[in-house]
Amino acid sequence: MANIANMFVYSLLNDRDDNIEGENFKQFIQYCLQHSTFFSITLWGDKKDVVIPEFHNFFYKTYQTHLWYRCKTGLEQLLTIKLYHSSPSLLEGIMKHFDRLFPETICPIEDICFFQDNKLLFGSLSHESIAELILPSEAELKDYEKFAKWKKEAVPICDYEYFPDLESLA
Numbered sequence: 203m204a205n206i207a208n209m210f211v212y213s214l215l216n217d218r219d220d221n222i223e224g225e226n227f228k229q230f231i232q233y234c235l236q237h238s239t240f241f242s243i244t245l246w247g248d249k250k251d252v253v254i255p256e257f258h259n260f261f262y263k264t265y266q267t268h269l270w271y272r273c274k275t276g277l278e279q280l281l282t283i284k285l286y287h288s289s290p291s292l293l294e295g296i297m298k299h300f301d302r303l304f305p306e307t308i309c310p311i312e313d314i315c316f317f318q319d320n321k322l323l324f325g326s327l328s329h330e331s332i333a334e335l336i337l338p339s340e341a342e343l344k345d346y347e348k349f350a351k352w353k354k355e356a357v358p359i360c361d362y363e364y365f366p367d368l369e370s371l372a
Contacts, residue, residue, distance in 0.1 A: 206322075206365050210340050212352035214303070214333040221331075222350050223302030230303075230349040231296055234316045237345075238288040238323055240368065243299075244270065244313035245282040252310065256295025260286040265371060271315050271325035272332050272364045285368070288316065304331045320369035336365060 214220055222230050235241070240262060245252055265283040268275045275281055286292070299311050303326055312328040326333040334355070335346055343352060357365075 206336055206357060206362055207359075208338075209321075210337045210343070211355045211357050212335040212337065212343060212346075213355045215351050215353055220351055221302055221304045222333075226349055227300070227302050228293070228297060230346075231300070231314075232290060232293050233345070233349070234324055235288045235290045235292060235296075237318065238316040239319050240285050240317040241288050241292075242270075242283050242285045242313075242315045242317070242366075243311050244273075245284060246308075246310050246312070251282075254284075254295070254299070254311070256298060257284075257286050257292065260289060260292060262287055267371075269363060270366055271313065271322065272327040272330070272334075273313070274364070303333055304328055315366070317366075317368055320367055322365050322367070325365070 214222070243254075261284070263285045265285065266280045267283060268277070268280060270281050270283055273281060296314070299309070300314060303314075305312070305328060308329050312326075314326055315322060316324040322336050324333070324335050335343070335352060337343060346352060
């Protein structure tokens with residue numbers, strides 16, 4: 203997966219009070235769509251073949267994998283990851299499926315991640331209330347502080363495999 207050694211990782215504070223929701227969530231998603239190349243969602247269980255009409259024209263690729271952002275499954279279960287080209291025109295479609303970063307009830311579509319080129323920019327694991335920014339410089343954090351509180355993290359080398367890199371998956 204990814205080599206994030208030269209990146210700065212910031213975690214969303216793992217507290218329901220720090221959930222990004224409402225208009226703030228909508229603005230956060232809009233910002234991410236404007237500053238990313240791709241975004242991904244995870245489909246769980248029998249929903250792995252779901253086609254999301256709002257995203258259809260932006261579809262890029264499907265991955266069947268045991269390992270994605272902060273999630274690893276056993277050999278019997280594969281994660282279905284759908285990758286789409288980012289575009290601000292997808293904002294309303296995304297808002298039909300997500301009203302906050304960490305929903306109160308988990309639906310089959312979750313774990314939105316954003317990529318700049320092939321590198322993870324933002325990852326979320328909804329059912330664990332985990333979200334992180336992976337930025338090339340500390341200065342870029344200010345652009346995201348208007349949406350939430352972030353805490354700088356040191357990521358152990360053994361966790362690098364949990365940060366997808368689209369180039370290594372090609």
